[in-house]
Amino acid sequence: MRFVVIRKKWIVIAAVLFAVIGSGSWFYLNQDAAEVINHHADEKAEIHMVTGEFTSQTDDGRKIEAYRFDPGSITIQKGEAVTLTIHGVNGAEHPFRIEGTDIKGVVKKGEKAVIPLKFDEEGTYRLICDTHSRHGQGAPMIAYIVVD
Structure with a gap:
């Protein structure tokens, strides 16, 4: 045994x-x-994000929906040059801005928005869709850019 x-x-x-x-x-x-x-120091880092949608129906038959950026949170290093590409998958268009910066743009369905990023200050910056950020429209469409 x-x-x-x-x-x-x-x-x-x-x-x-x-x-x-x-x-x-x-x-x-x-x-x-x-x-x-491997990450090569001489290459600019790329981050890809998509626009997504969740829909459901309440017990009384009312349709509810929420849009989101996916992933909902990204982390980059302070001073690092990054290209953020947002692919429009759901929703006709999403006008967006990055809080604390002058960065603004629009992501349209079937297209992509390419955004060069470089933050000199640590912190958390919100990527906000202006269409889906107002009270009464369900969950806000926000992603978080964490700068370390």
């Missing part, structure tokens, strides 16, 4: 080692995967 328990233990250890070595080798040998992991 003791021999079976020890043998099972070694089989589990061998399986774990095989998985770790196999996945490590795959990342090392697969250049596409390595490219995703």
Whole structure:
């Protein structure tokens, strides 16, 4: 009985080692995967975001909806030059602004808005859709840009 328990233990250890070595080798040998992991200092970072919509119906038959930016929060480093691309998926158009900056624009369905970003001050900046930010329109459409 003791021999079976020890043998099972070694089989589990061998399986774990095989998985770790196999996945490590795959990342090392697969250049596409390595490219995703590596960040080159001479390249401008790109962040992609989409406009999304949730719709539902209440028990009394009333339609409710909420729009959002997805992801709803991004983090960039202070002083880092980043390109934020917002892809218009749901909603005809979303006029937006980034609070605390002069950045404004519009994302239209089927199109994309490309926004160069670089923040010199740490903090949290709100990306706000002006169409879906007023009281009475459901949940506000806001994403947060966190600058560290």
